[in-house]
Amino acid sequence: DVKVTQSSRYLVKRTGEKVFLECVQDMDHENMFWYRQDPGLGLRLIYFSYDVKMKEKGDIPEGYSVSREKKERFSLILESASTNQTSMYLCASSLSGRVQLSGQFFGPGTRLTVL
Amino acid sequence: AQSVTQLGSHVSVSEGALVLLRCNYSSSVPPYLFWYVQYPNQGLQLLLKYTTGATLVKGINGFEAEFKKSETSFHLTKPSAHMSDAAEYFCAVSDVARDYKLSFGAGTTVTVRA
Secondary structure, three states, X not given: OOOXXXXXXXXXXXXXXXXXXXXXXXXXXXXXXXXXXXXXXXXXXXXXXEEOOXXXXXXXXXXXXXXXXXXXXXXEEEOOOOHHHOEEEEEEEEOOOOHHHHOOEEOOOEEEEEO | OXXXXXXXXXXXXXXXXXXXXXXXXXXXXXXXXXXXXXXXXXXXXXXXXXXXXXXEEEOHHHOEEXXXXXXXXXXXXXXXXXXXXXXXXXXEEEEHHHOOOOEEOOOEEEEEEO
16 A cells, blocks of 8 residues: 655644654655645645756745655755744655546644644 | 646535545546545555556446546536545646656545435
């Protein structure tokens, strides 16, 4: 069974803290994604990686950075957390050039609260 | 660039009644279309997809959707709602040129009344 796991289901941080969200997939997928989910806005793409050490900005990259040192792991970093980054964060993965076959596979999400 | 509009942020149906969730898209090229479901406190799960070929596609849990190019629509239906269908549903579109990128609608929350 394919799997995308995220390091935490719930996280509470303080304003200004550096926050790391980790995502691991066991499907040998080339593509990995970080989305932010907010009520009434659906999912918005933060960053995308199509290979190790390769990344592209999504629709809302401001205030975020990413790291992909190994194929199976994709990290989202909030350099200095702010209250407007309180949200649900979803990681996903897909095969390169094969989204039409199986779509993207999603992790369970991390609900981040910044106080 | 593509975009997705889901009509109705909340839908309430009685158990056994028809479920109809509306999705319209805009895309400059032939799209791939997806419906995902999100149960409470879980990630998204693929319900069904349209890529090419037959325009009526069947998915898991008795759901189906029809791609209508002339109406730029991809509405999701289920003939008879079950309590377990209570969830949030997302329509998404990608295009063949940049198939890694999905654009999602805002989502529709389905409530099923006993």
